[in-house]
Amino acid sequence: MKLLLPALAxxxxxxxxxxxxxxxxxxxxDLPGRKVDITQDGVLRARLIYGEGQIKPYLRVQGEExxxxxxxxxxxxxxxxxxxxxxxxxxxxxxxxxxxWHMTHxxxxxxxxxxxxxxxxxSATIVATIEWRGGKADAAGRDLLLTETRTLTVSRPxxxxxxxxxxxxxxxARDLSLGGDLQHAGIHFRASASVQKDAKDTSxxxxxxxxxxxxxxxxxxxxWVRFTFPIxxxxxxxxxxxxxxxxxxxxxxxxxxxxxxxxxxxxxKDATLAVKYRFVTERAGGLAAKPTEEQSxxxxxxxxxxxxxxxx
Numbered sequence: 001m002k003l004l005l006p007a008l009a010x011x012x013x014x015x016x017x018x019x020x021x022x023x024x025x026x027x028x029x030d031l032p033g034r035k036v037d038i039t040q041d042g043v044l045r046a047r048l049i050y051g052e053g054q055i056k057p058y059l060r061v062q063g064e065e066x067x068x069x070x071x072x073x074x075x076x077x078x079x080x081x082x083x084x085x086x087x088x089x090x091x092x093x094x095x096x097x098x099x100x101w102h103m104t105h106x107x108x109x110x111x112x113x114x115x116x117x118x119x120x121x122x123s124a125t126i127v128a129t130i131e132w133r134g135g136k137a138d139a140a141g142r143d144l145l146l147t148e149t150r151t152l153t154v155s156r157p158x159x160x161x162x163x164x165x166x167x168x169x170x171x172x173a174r175d176l177s178l179g180g181d182l183q184h185a186g187i188h189f190r191a192s193a194s195v196q197k198d199a200k201d202t203s204x205x206x207x208x209x210x211x212x213x214x215x216x217x218x219x220x221x222x223x224w225v226r227f228t229f230p231i232x233x234x235x236x237x238x239x240x241x242x243x244x245x246x247x248x249x250x251x252x253x254x255x256x257x258x259x260x261x262x263x264x265x266x267x268x269k270d271a272t273l274a275v276k277y278r279f280v281t282e283r284a285g286g287l288a289a290k291p292t293e294e295q296s297x298x299x300x301x302x303x304x305x306x307x308x309x310x311x312x
Contacts, residue, residue: 020041021038021122021123021124021154022040023117023118023124024036024037024117028049031072033051034049035047036050036126043062045156046164049082050128056082056085056087056108057085059166060072061279061281063236064160067236069238076193077193080102080103084164086148086150086186086188087100087109088184088185088186089184090180091132092179093134093177094174095134095138099180100145102184107133107134107135108132108133109131110130110133112129112147113129115127115149123153123155124155125151126152128149129148130148130150146172147173149168149169150169151165151169153165163279165277166187166277166279167274168187169273170267171271175267177264177265178264181262182249182250182262183254187260187275188258188259188260189260190258191258195256195257201289202228202230202255202257202290203296204225204226205225205228205296206225207222216250217253218250222248222250223242224239224240225251225253225261226300227257228296235284237280237283240259240261243277247275278306
């Protein structure tokens with residue numbers, strides 16, 4: 001990672017004089033590692049956090065009036081949950097079985113290179129190469145499980161609304177399987193640690209409208225999930241939209257604000273798996289307490305409209 005820092009320092013703000021957006025890689029005085037800030041007219045909209053001292057790269061989304069929607073704390077419940085992130089707690093190959101969710105026994109995700117930092121008038125994009133490594137090497141000294149290319153495009157389609165289009169392309173370095181269980185694998189959103197104390201007031205809607213007891217919805221037709229929660233005295237929605245080309249088996253959710261889609265997959269060496277999601281965070285208007293059934297029905301319709309726009 002130290003060898004990368006001089007090159008990363010050269011990746012300054014890539015924006016024209018007319019551009020509303022900017023993206024910049026910097027040291028991070030608040031947390032271990034480094035940060036890539038995405039701003040619009042000087043206002044922070046999202047931040048990619050990575051580097052030495054971080055067990056995994058993750059994206060933090062900023063809400064309105066300075067609200068951090070994915071603030072992380074070492075003292076939070078399940079500190080391995082961080083922002084918008086990806087992982088599987090059981091990745092099996094010829095090297096053995098490794099947990100790239102909790103990052104135990106030497107397993108790790110390392111951002112090897114920032115391939116692109118690009119800002120324009122309507123959005124900003126980060127493209128990063130991330131190496132997933134196990135805690136054991138083969139006879140040749142190689143511990144690489146797969147190489148991920150992560151593309152994150154941040155925009156503001158409406159007032160008080162931030163959109164993250166996220167693509168994860170996984171290329172295995174050896175035959176392997178992505179496994180585990182829905183509560184510890186997949187592509188997830190974790191709300192700020194402060195939401196934990198208000199967990200009784202949070203709520204979810206999803207499509208298809210199937211039963212979801214115990215934080216589990218079994219369906220291969222999952223389209224989207226929306227989480228409504230209070231933070232900083234204000235209410236927000238966080239919605240994850242699932243592209244129809246993605247594999248999906250189950251939706252995982254928790255009332256403290258961790259949710260995402262899960263699937264298992266067998267992958268051959270050098271084959272690629274590409275999955276796409278859209279995350280939309282926005283102020284939830286008209287709320288002062290946990291949503292009523294009528295409000296939840298309205299939220300369902302709004303999320304469905306966002307999904308239809310995503311398909312287009």
